[in-house]
Amino acid sequence: MRCDFKRCRPLEQFCTLSFILVILFVQNGRCIKWLALGHTSDGWNWSRESCTGVRSSGLLERKQARVCRAAPDVMPSLVEAAKDTSTVCQQTFRYRRWNCSSIQLAPNYTQDLLGGTREQAFVYAMSAAAAVWRLARGCALGSLAACSCATPPRREPPSPSALTSSSIALGALASRSSFKWGGCGDDVKSASRIAKRFLQASSLPGSGTLGKFMHAVNMHNNRAGRRAVEQSLTLECKCHGVSGSCSVRTCWRGLSSSGPVVAGKRLLQRYATAAEVRARPGGRLPPLYHHDNLLYTTKSPDYCLPDKKRGSLGTVGRQCNASSSGYEGCEYLCCGRGHITKTKEILERCQCKWYNCCYVKCKTCRKFTNTHECN
Structure with missing residues (x-):
């Protein structure tokens, strides 16, 4: 954008504001530039040196690269999460006017994923959900040093009559049997903590109140995505006993084998009911919104006709x-x-x-x- 202050001095304030907004929108996509790893890092051997190299290429923020160097073993899971984000997003919106095709442009996004739209809110939340899901799977498989199987809950599982798992014999539903926590539950709590540390390790998109506010909105949507995975945990049980008597049940809490698609369906519902917010003094969010809500700051175009300025492909x-x-x-x-x-x-x-x-x-x-x- 070119702004000649000598020739348009009466419009100086407008030019300055427009320049600031353009810079803000460009920087607003920093937190999801890492999604480009899904189509640029296949077969990489992650190490401290490769983390520095990815940082130099602009795909990771400075603090994200620091997380990468501290724990390179989490990066393969995050690469798979980047692929999941693209796949689930395009599958979820395949019949919509906006069909998430612009996510393939990572890291050079268009305005639909930079300007604070509903679509940007969904992608932020979906990327966080995919990261948590992949990291939780990595924990359960023993491929991550920071976590393993989930700690068994303190409360006992529900009675058999409250369960729908196909592994429980139907004849045992009439009476309550002995139980024990076992198996290897997905450690979503630890995975969410790792994902939060990586996703929030980013610079503010611009300076001042507006930059802080946009950062707060993005981080709120990240949290909504992480919570969508936490709410996708289901109780699974397996019966033990003579002739299917189910005298003992082994139970654990795990994620669906269908992957982040379950979280994507939850987030699609929240995309439809997303709330518009406006900047407040201090750059903080108003205390009116539940943690599960998606938030946006800019109304989306109708995506009917091509409009490069607004990120519409038509x-x-x-x-x-x-x-x-x-x-x-x-x-x-x-x-x-x-x-x-x-x-x-x-x-x-x-x-x-x-x-x-x-x-x-x-x-x-x-x-x-x-x-x-x-x-």
Whole structure:
């Protein structure tokens, strides 16, 4: 951005403010630049030297690089978390006007992930959730020095009638059996602590009250993501006994095998109900919002048409479902601009028959499919 104060002196204050906001938006993406590790660091052997090198390339903040050097063994989990963030985000929003494709531009994000939008709030929260999930798995697998299996809870597990685990015999649900905490529960508490230390080890996006406020919003959304994983823990039990009598139950608390997708579904609901906040004196957040809420500071564009300044890629050329009235429907996705229908011919083998012992003869069938694209 160029601002000539000599030629536009009456607009000097406007030029100065615009320059500050541009710098703020650029710096506002610092905390999630590490997501670029998902497509730039495959096969790396993490060490203190490689952590310094990643810092030099601009993918880690100074304090994040310090965390990396102190515990290089956490970095493979964070690399996988970066991949998970991209995958889950794009899967979650695949039928929306904003389909999270801009996350692939990391670390050179567009304004949809720099300007304090709902979409930025989701990505911050999702990256934190993915980091906690991967780190918790690393703890349980014994690949991290800072943690292992979760400490067993003090309270006893619920009675069998309150459980839905398929590993419990149905005939044992009528009576309460002996139990013991066992297995290797996912240590989400330690994983959340490690993730928090890494994700919050970033500089303020700018200086002054506005910079502190944006940092507080980003860190709030990080915390909402970590809590989404904590709330995804489920109780799993396995029965022991003669002929499935379930005389003893071994129980542990673990995360779903479906990965961070569960947390992504929770965060999508919170994305829909995200709250707009405005800067306050001192750069602090108003004490009105629950820890689970997502917060944003800038209203999002409708993402209907390309707009580089606002980070909108538009929906021109996107495939839609002409028979649906939902988000993937042509009426919504094409923003009322209409759509075109393309017919494609597909040749495939059909009516195959066996001849003798090992000879197969098939016919070639033609199949026509229709696809719909937004104007």
